[in-house]
Amino acid sequence: MTSQPAFTPPPNARAYFLDTSRGAFAVVDHPVAPGVEARGTALLLPGFTGSKEDFTLMQEPLAARGYRTIAVDGRGQHESDGPEDDESAYARGELAKDVLAQAEALDARDTPLHLFGHSLGGQIARAAVLIDHTPFRSLTLMASGPAQISDSQQQRVKLLRDALGVMTMAETWEAIRAMGPPEEVGGPARGIGGQDLLRRRWLGTKPAQLLATGRQLTTEPDRVDELAALPLPFHVLSGASDDTWPVPVLDDMAARLKARRTIIPGAEHSPNADQPLPTAEAVADFWDSVRETGSDEGSDA
Template structure:
């Protein structure tokens, strides 16, 4: 569970529901800063148990570099509606179609960024149709399934969701919480517990079950992705327990991707060290 520094959108950003051919999705949309020449638009996809607010620290520095950024809650994630008990609605191909619909609604081509699970959904969207996108950045998102310790964490969560209410699961998560400052694939950063609880309770249990399963079973599709010919960027912190950093290094080589390691960051560089993360994103997009 990533923890953004604040759930309040930055100055100038607008929260609204983006209408698409596949329904409405909650977004935070930050325009280019006043007096700055527009360079492009980026669509930002959050990770497992995360939300659009995970990108709040990136909006202002990217706006200053000339990029409009739109962060989105996926189907069944926080403020985007989705069925509570139908896991088929959250099959990866369905979530990928949602991303393509979001891109169509925003107008393209777009720079696409996916954090963790969002990176695997972004990859699926690009593989379905790479035409709407100018580039793909995989942020702390690896080539295949998550590490064994993370698979065990996801299994615990899925077992709990089968037996407990969302509120009861939240209390269990808090009881098992790592020390303050620890950043893992399911728990990271700093934010108010009330906001985090509100986000957790708004998630669809079926979405968590379906996407958790995807994280534990995702195949390696790097060669297939490389064949699309898009410009790629693999960005991560210097430490990552969800996909080990050497695995991300190798994926970048296989993709022919730009590789950025954010020192002092872990699984959520967007929250841990937003300014160097934003700089790395903008530098990559400028090069595209």
């Protein structure tokens, strides 16, 4: 694909379409900072109604710690193409295979490749490693729980799905804004760039993607035991409060995974937006521990 994504990336980063065996995906690729030893690469998956731009404030501090990061719009999300009406294209297994194709296309064989997923992106990342964990050195789940979302957020998703059944994306945008937050489920996710970018990425996202992934969020089974059986280091990171998956639910999931557990003070469901610097530092600390010891120990809770 020769065209370029419309988003202007931060300094030193590059926005382009990553060609894979399953199509092209819009990414923001931030290299390691000049003069810093390269320590690894990470693939960053955004949440429901989110996009690659959600990670912008984390990418520079991660680059300063030696990590190249590639934030990606999933199939049908913001600047990545996908069918308007065919929900089957957004089945969880299909989205997981997309992640594996992205990892293969990055050709990061000479450096550890870490997988990082926020909210819905965490559940897609989980599905990907359950198909094949071997491309990845670790998995970080940020504000992403073991099964379906909370009852209150399920109601918000239902409202969104009902609205999409009778309104256009533009009409739904206005209706959701009238409802106010939430930031992640049932309304535009928090992000940089103000209302213009939020509206543009909402209108760029395919309705079928929102319908299919919204349904998945309300029906996702608990697959933590399957995940725990994999030979991967895990990191469960969240804010100090979360309406989508309550913090005690995330604590329990971390214990079941024997994962590093990090809670970011002053953050809620989107630590990447609420507290990007301490979030980036916690993530880099985890990746460093994996690189240096071959496993992870301890908790930052």
